[in-house]
Amino acid sequence: xxxxxxxxxxxxxxxMRVTNRVSGREIFRWQxxxxxxxxxxASNGTSINNTRIMSEEDMADTDMIIVCASYQxxxxxxxxxxxWLRKADRKGIVIGGVESxxxxxxxxxxxxxxxxxxxxxxxxxxRERYPEIDISNDPYEIHGKRFSSAGGTATLEMMLKLVxxxxxxxxxxxxxxxxxxxxxxxxxxGERDKRTVSLRLRVHEPSLIKVVEIMEQNIEFPLEIEELAxxxxxxxxQLERLFRKHLNDTLTGYYLKLRLRSARELLQQTSMSVFEVxxxxxxxxxPYFSRAYKNRFGVSPRADRQKYLSSYGRSGxxxxxxxxxxx
Numbered sequence: 001x002x003x004x005x006x007x008x009x010x011x012x013x014x015x016m017r018v019t020n021r022v023s024g025r026e027i028f029r030w031q032x033x034x035x036x037x038x039x040x041x042a043s044n045g046t047s048i049n050n051t052r053i054m055s056e057e058d059m060a061d062t063d064m065i066i067v068c069a070s071y072q073x074x075x076x077x078x079x080x081x082x083x084w085l086r087k088a089d090r091k092g093i094v095i096g097g098v099e100s101x102x103x104x105x106x107x108x109x110x111x112x113x114x115x116x117x118x119x120x121x122x123x124x125x126x127r128e129r130y131p132e133i134d135i136s137n138d139p140y141e142i143h144g145k146r147f148s149s150a151g152g153t154a155t156l157e158m159m160l161k162l163v164x165x166x167x168x169x170x171x172x173x174x175x176x177x178x179x180x181x182x183x184x185x186x187x188x189x190g191e192r193d194k195r196t197v198s199l200r201l202r203v204h205e206p207s208l209i210k211v212v213e214i215m216e217q218n219i220e221f222p223l224e225i226e227e228l229a230x231x232x233x234x235x236x237x238q239l240e241r242l243f244r245k246h247l248n249d250t251l252t253g254y255y256l257k258l259r260l261r262s263a264r265e266l267l268q269q270t271s272m273s274v275f276e277v278x279x280x281x282x283x284x285x286x287p288y289f290s291r292a293y294k295n296r297f298g299v300s301p302r303a304d305r306q307k308y309l310s311s312y313g314r315s316g317x318x319x320x321x322x323x324x325x326x327x
Contacts, residue, residue, distance in 0.1 A: 263277050
């Protein structure tokens with residue numbers, strides 16, 4: 001909508017973009033829509049120039065609509081926008097908004113009973129006008145087919161939570177890691193804080209955390225499982241149970257995934273040869289590395305690198321392709 005919050009719109013798109021990149025597959029596709037189409041100016045004066053006119057046709061393959069709105073909501077929430085959103089709701093599409101957009105949903109009659117978050121500048125106005133609506137003080141809310149954020153970093157947190165809800169919490173953690181999100185990545189003096197593993201994996205088992213830390217520090221020269229577990233106050237069997245319970249994986253399986261993730265980062269971010277990447281990731285055998293990589297990512301290391309370069313270019317900066325909102 002006109003005068004939309006550019007930062008929030010960028011966060012929404014970038015979380016989807018990074019999710020696709022980290023997962024290695026097209027989980028999200030999106031398109032930018034507006035009432036009139038063409039250029040729409042943000043509240044900071046910049047513009048998005050390639051929006052399409054919103055229509056019922058856009059709803060055919062759409063799972064989710066995210067409204068970006070900031071100022072003059074009463075003016076910009078036209079009868080056409082309200083009718084379009086209500087029609088999307090009748091089709092079962094999940095609808096949410098960022099910053100002040102939950103007010104758009106209220107005006108459209110789409111928020112009645114579920115708590116909703118909104119930018120702090122709008123709190124008093126909306127509460128006075130709609131006392132029956134539960135306006136939350138929390139930075140974001142996700143309930144059923146509605147979600148909302150109060151803007152800023154709350155939008156990033158909400159999008160990460162949605163990735164976790166819709167797909168996988170471990171994937172959401174990896175995406176958050178890319179954004180240096182404080183709940184995912186804790187850095188101090190350039191070194192990873194001891195809390196990082198706990199925050200990133202959302203576990204609080206000391207033995208499991210310690211083993212994961214050791215694994216992450218020994219990628220190029222992997223340790224034997226017995227060596228990983230030798231100084232722990234629990235048995236290997238107990239440790240295996242912790243991995244299955246909290247990480248849904250075995251010790252060896254999780255360690256292998258860590259090494260393959262490191263290999264993928266090297267393939268995408270460096271000019272090292274495939275064999276050099278294999279060695280740096282703890283694989284002495286190139287054929288074994290290729291098989292393990294393909295089993296994990298569904299494509300060979302060489303093909304994955306080519307796919308990455310063709311999609312993102314050697315600069316590593318992706319060209320955002322406008323497609324469906326979410327597929």
